[in-house]
Amino acid sequence: MKSYIMFSFRPVIPVFIGLCLAFSCQKLNPLEGVQLTVNTDIYKSPMMIQFVDGSPQSTKIPEGLTVSISGPGKNLVVDDLGGKDFTVAGNILTLVLDRTAKPTEEKPIVFTISVSGPGYLSTSKTITVVDEERPINYVVPLVALSAPPAGVTAASGTVSLNGGTIEAPVGNGKNEGAELTIAPGTQVRDAAGNTINAANVSTRIVHFGTDQMTSLLSFPGGFTPQNVNRNGTVTEGAFVTAGFVAIDMQAGGKEVKSFSKPIEVKIGISDDFVNPDNNQKLQPGDEIPTWSYENSTGEWKEEGVAKVSKNADGKLIATFTATHLSYWNLDYFYNLGPVCNRYYTQIKVNSNVTSYQSGYQGFLYAGNQVLNGYNFDVTNGAVSYIFNPRRSNMRVKVMDMTKYPAKPVGETALFNPCAVTTVPINLSLPAPPPPITVDINFTAKCSGKDVNIKPSAWLLLYEPTGGWYGGYTYEYMQSGKATVTVKEGKEYFVYAYTAGQYYTGKVTFTKFSSTVQSAGGAGVKGLSGSTSFNAASNRVKLVATYVINDCK
Template identity: 75%
Template sequence: MKNFFTSIFRPIIYIFLGLSLVFACQKINPLDGVELTVNTDIYKSPVLIQFVDGSSTSTKIPEGLSVTISGPGKDFVLDDFGGKDFTVAGNILTLVLNKTANPTETNPIVFTVAVSGAGYLSTSKTITIVDGTTPQSHVVSLVGLSAPPLGVTAASQNISLTGGTIQIPTGNGKNESASLSIAPGTQVKDAAGNVINATSVSTQVVHFGSAQMESLLSFPGGFTPQNVNRNGTITEGAFVTAGFVAIDMQAGGKEVKSFSKPIEVKVGINDDFVDPNTNLKLKEGDVIPTWSYENTTGEWKEEGVATVSKDANGKLVATFTASHLSYWNLDYFYQLGPKCNSYYTQIKVNSNVSTYMSGYYGYLYAGNQILNGYNFDVTNGAISYIINPRRADMKVKVFDMTKAPAKVVGETALFNPCNVTTAVPINLTLPAPPPPINVDIDFTAKCSNKDVNIKPSTWLYLYDPTASWYGRYIYSYMTSGKTSLTVKEGTEYFIYAYSAGKYYSGRATFSKSSSNIITSGGTGLTGTTTYNASTGKVKLVATYTTNDCK
């Protein structure tokens, strides 16, 4: 915080020291009644991470979340006021890189954000930054334990250490179940490897199916991990999952981390799952590699194999043993090929809409497996950038995520990212959008403890409570207090400006009539909207007051 304002005000201080010398003998205060306005765009690579409830039917916004930053690039990562106070404001985390950072495609800055919160399964997201200017926005899907996403089921049970089993049911859109068994005489251990004095263990298991989008969007870190441990060697690659589980245990008031005897885990296999190596459905006797996940670092570690068999009902299940707790994943792993010429592939849109529409996501597929997903601009002529996983059989599908179930509105032909020399075309057929209106934004932050106004470089986030699922959100990065965006005409939006782990909020309706911002809460926005008939645009001028000007 101190370094941030020293950087902004140092040149101003030098000027005023000179003025003070001139006026000292006259006992005149050259600053009396003067209000200064300064810009804050001194950091690099702004990042917004939005944490959302992974269930398409949920209207809940996750709150009370905690995060940690790890990974090789963590020392470059700052909060948006230049400090290390990584606080989630509501469901939004805003980050920047230190001004000395110089990320490139050949030398990216990579870090992992781990998140946890009451009522949600802990997870993490690895962020890769390859340039110092382009803002990035990411959506992290959280699993609410009381109402999980489609394709996910959970079970909790107190298991005796004399032996016992917990069953995770089918349902919620999937036909597969899972189970976990503890052998008689098993001792449980804490993070330091000490035996916990207990006779039973409180167990929670969450099972994720492999065929449902909402389940796959909850996969920790995404399907193109960059921190994969294979026999002690760290590499990167792509996963194709046959299903995964998250296991948590408590005993004697302590978190269980490992066991004196391995526990047995059985995971049901979807009837239509195909082995990507053979292009054939799985059968008895096949094996699937197993992987464990370290949530705080984003590292996947190869652990062994699960063996496929049939249960009493004739359903395929994969059985493996686990000596410690984490996410456990049944996954086929692909080592990535040679580096491509570019970190990104460009996808060029041909569509029937001429204004930005929120709620559309592009997903990169290898066969039937989702590898990565991105907020996708469906405007005709727009260019979107997809991170190259360096496999030859790639396809991008664009989904309308404004309502469930998500609907495909277009897809590319198969392409090899390493051989692409021009933008890959995609044709989209979209429903007619509601009447749009363009908005120019002008924000000012007023310091409560000094005569200084700040033109903030920070994220602006609009929330439409009348929309559903991913269609509720619009976000844009403000540079020196200014940005432009497109909204639905006549719709009231909740407006949030984020800074230093806080948000400043209000409500406004964007139409061809002037209006005032309705302040929300004690950290509210004030301001007005006006319509310019000659440009056809609305201008929003807003102010919030901050006491963080130290």
């Protein structure tokens, strides 16, 4: 597998996911009765974004999601048909860059995807593109409010504007909570600054602790922000968080954005948290910078400081006031290390595995804090491109995510991403099952037209007995062709996605010929095709097609 993977938390692979096709029929004008076959390498930097439930035990697939694109590079971002219809199909969003885009390490293209959906906390992901050819897959975890991931708790209720408090409880893998208090006589305002006539506010507070990886990986935008506003100056760097909250309010049928009097917010601090400024545990009287987050733009803004004290139970809390609503974050921010204009560090693998195996994740750490997670290719000699925040003293730890709890299988030494380009890693892994290599040839047919399209697209195969962590294989096809390694004798579902439609089929890969069977429920369009085995090369060939009804 040669895909390059970024910011993935967990490979939850749904039944409604697959292949994003970067093509457009609009410019095709075949002669009557003449069949044309066209390649589709017209757009750049193909991206597939998977929105997943942030809890590792959940099999729930986020649906009904809506997205918007903002940021300096937004005008160069298009959907897989070259338009601006940014529609999430199931939990998959496919994007490319316009053919005029020229991203480089020195001049990256940066944009932000904001996402919201029923039952999930709104969040966003800032994406940096530095290569016009490299296909990249992003996995963005979402917090389900009814069943949040470990390290996260939520509370909802009605709070009086004559004075009231709401509290996010301890539990779910953390010993700290959070609360907000509204002072008597407070008035609330909408986004335009107009006062909302109300006596109460419907309020929700979500608290994220710092001791659970699932909580940290739900941090909006990640811990290497590139849109940080400090006293009016926009910069980039790295966060080390002591905890964060998301606060939402409704009053009189309108969304509350600000207050006539600041609200008071208290966030509990883990006993194990260490101040990165002095490598000491926090003490009463210490101060922590506070930051607010604008979800629609991905901007963090420094707002002031929170003061550390102890509550009645003797636990550390940080207290601050807020005049508006958003994510609020207790964070130490650093512009660490020289700006080396290198956004990636290569991790080169030494293992006993000779073919791609799914279900492994690489986690990037700065000190003891996980910054990001990545799908990781454990094949011997493989190189994974790790997006780094350009700060020193980092390491990558690889975990076997098919186990619960996840099992570590190896880690790098500490490295400075500005000082090295490639870092070795030795992995201790169980012997993989016998593989079989499959050469894939895909064709999309335009219904009613003598036109065949050879798509450049993401390809996904899912093997159900492999489980949510270990059952998927994916690759980016170039002009309809790709090579993947799968388990011999196992049945796989093959998925395709194009123009808001998805197509699916199932096939078993063996050393015999077989037929692709259509799969899926009512309204799901099928794939057709067959496999053949070449004994001389010991490889399987899969030839598959599907029909597009709306080519113009």
